[in-house]
Amino acid sequence: MMNKLQSSPDKSVYLVNLGCPKNLVDGEVMLGLLADAGYTLSLDPEQAGVLMVNTCSFIDEAKEESIETILDLATYKATKAEKQLIVTGCLAQRYGQELRELLPEVDVFVGTGEFLRITEILEQKRRALEKRERVLQSDKKSGRVPSSGPTLYLGASHVLPDHTVPRIPTTHFYSAYLKVAEGCNHKCAFCIIPKIRGLQESRPIASLVAEATGLVAHGVREINLIAQDLTAYGRERRDGTTLLALLKALVRVEGLDWIRLLYCYPNYLDEALLGFIAAQEKVCPYIDMPLQHISDRMLRRMKREKSGDGIRRVVDRIRAAIPGVIVRSSFIVGFPGEREDDFQQLCDFVTEAALDHVGVFRYSQEEGTAAGTMADQVSEELKEDRWHKLMACQAEVVRKKNRALVGEERAVLVCGQDDHGRWWGRTQGQAPDIDGIVFLEQCLAESGAMIRARITGASGYDLQARCLPEQPLQQPTALDLAVASP
Numbered sequence: 001m002m003n004k005l006q007s008s009p010d011k012s013v014y015l016v017n018l019g020c021p022k023n024l025v026d027g028e029v030m031l032g033l034l035a036d037a038g039y040t041l042s043l044d045p046e047q048a049g050v051l052m053v054n055t056c057s058f059i060d061e062a063k064e065e066s067i068e069t070i071l072d073l074a075t076y077k078a079t080k081a082e083k084q085l086i087v088t089g090c091l092a093q094r095y096g097q098e099l100r101e102l103l104p105e106v107d108v109f110v111g112t113g114e115f116l117r118i119t120e121i122l123e124q125k126r127r128a129l130e131k132r133e134r135v136l137q138s139d140k141k142s143g144r145v146p147s148s149g150p151t152l153y154l155g156a157s158h159v160l161p162d163h164t165v166p167r168i169p170t171t172h173f174y175s176a177y178l179k180v181a182e183g184c185n186h187k188c189a190f191c192i193i194p195k196i197r198g199l200q201e202s203r204p205i206a207s208l209v210a211e212a213t214g215l216v217a218h219g220v221r222e223i224n225l226i227a228q229d230l231t232a233y234g235r236e237r238r239d240g241t242t243l244l245a246l247l248k249a250l251v252r253v254e255g256l257d258w259i260r261l262l263y264c265y266p267n268y269l270d271e272a273l274l275g276f277i278a279a280q281e282k283v284c285p286y287i288d289m290p291l292q293h294i295s296d297r298m299l300r301r302m303k304r305e306k307s308g309d310g311i312r313r314v315v316d317r318i319r320a321a322i323p324g325v326i327v328r329s330s331f332i333v334g335f336p337g338e339r340e341d342d343f344q345q346l347c348d349f350v351t352e353a354a355l356d357h358v359g360v361f362r363y364s365q366e367e368g369t370a371a372g373t374m375a376d377q378v379s380e381e382l383k384e385d386r387w388h389k390l391m392a393c394q395a396e397v398v399r400k401k402n403r404a405l406v407g408e409e410r411a412v413l414v415c416g417q418d419d420h421g422r423w424w425g426r427t428q429g430q431a432p433d434i435d436g437i438v439f440l441e442q443c444l445a446e447s448g449a450m451i452r453a454r455i456t457g458a459s460g461y462d463l464q465a466r467c468l469p470e471q472p473l474q475q476p477t478a479l480d481l482a483v484a485s486p
Helices: 002-007 021-036 061-076 090-102 114-136 193-197 205-217 243-250 269-278 296-302 308-321 340-353 380-405 478-484
Strands: 012-017 049-056 084-089 108-110 151-152 174-180 222-226 258-261 283-288 326-333 357-362 407-418 421-428 438-441 450-459 462-467
Touching: 002 193, 012 061, 021 049, 021 084, 021 114, 021 174, 021 222, 049 061, 049 090, 061 084, 061 090, 084 090, 084 114, 090 193, 108 114, 114 151, 114 174, 151 462, 174 205, 193 283, 193 478, 205 222, 243 258, 243 269, 258 380, 269 308, 308 340, 326 340, 326 380, 340 380, 380 450, 380 462, 407 438, 407 462, 438 450
Parallel strands: 012 049, 049 084, 084 108, 108 151, 174 222, 222 258, 258 283, 283 326, 326 357, 438 462
Antiparallel strands: 407 421, 407 450, 421 438, 450 462
16 A cells, blocks of 8 residues: 555545544545545545535534634645545535635535545546646746636535445444434524535435445444434334334344444333343443533524423433443533523433433524524523533532442543553444443553453553453454454
8 A cells, every 4th residue: 555655646645534423424435436446544634635624604613623624624725636525424515615715725515415436537637637737838928827617516405325325433342333314304493504514315225235335344343323313213214214224134144243332312212122132141231322412592592402401301211221331422511592590490401311321512692593593592601601610510510420330340442552562442332433442451451352341440540450461362363464454
């Protein structure tokens, strides 16, 4: 690969993936398509011939990060005129027309419905740039310079690749995301995603099982199911496809150890689904359920389906059905019209419900959303203050819950060593990248192994544990180690 990379720098790609895991999978698909077309992956933007940013535009912070990354890569492009700078993803889909004028450094904007054409698009742009250079050389004496600027490929709101489309995972070799659907049918007042990604479209179960089987064959032991609304998976197909039916198929995939559910709305969390999760060792007892608020008044303004009492009943029902379940949620502070009593209700709920993991977002006023034009917008200072207060409430919950884990045994997926040489891993109750981790003492296993460990302490959101040598360790296979090698 390195020889090819050095001899053909114009066909090497440096990709920065931003935003959520759903966007990450899109980026991995683009890498797979480019690899099939003869491109190679570069880890050095200075050497790469193609610089790509797969962007997010969900909230202001995501948009700012996307723009900063584009401008950063533009500095590398400035050193070599033949480099291409490509912007893909939600920011391109949402603001491509405006950014065409603001970011002339970019060669191509590719929207969320066009990324499967990435190789064709790059080739078209390359030919256009070569033609421009020839014209420029022929006209340099006359002083005429042909016009140029970014090309737009925006198209439809989304595409949904199946298992036959190549994909190069960029996560650790033992863990992968599996996108089961695209788009969303909810009309939450704060969210722009349905306007960017469109309505929900679910993949067939057979396609998902085929992709999961292929991932496991390359060393994956943990699959995290993702969608804008996981629990609504398959409902629009009206052919009996449901999340429960998908789980029943996935648990039969040999070699797959953990299946985790991310982005579950409270809808469709029925007794049959919860009972299956409780009964299956492969399905992590982990429910990620974005609740956003607990105040009835705020939930109505947000256009959410559940009331505060309804949310409490759902949480109680999940805990009753799945012993030891880990519940993760996210909340928004500073939504338009949020009063002090609304916020206090939220603080009280976070303390009383004692959810295992909580993410807190400061409300971002987004054009094109129902909330964007609401009166009573909350000041940035008050949003920041409320964010710190709610995070403090959750930190105390986590401190108590982690302290209660000391002395207990847990299955741990060994993830490797950090920059300080410390071995670490994750339990079934710790999703990759968003939850805490477990630092491991006396670890004799390799990355990707499943071991037993006893919790010995906690620090912040992370745990410490001692590996149990008396337990048989599942060492990774030769294939696992080959995939993990650089």
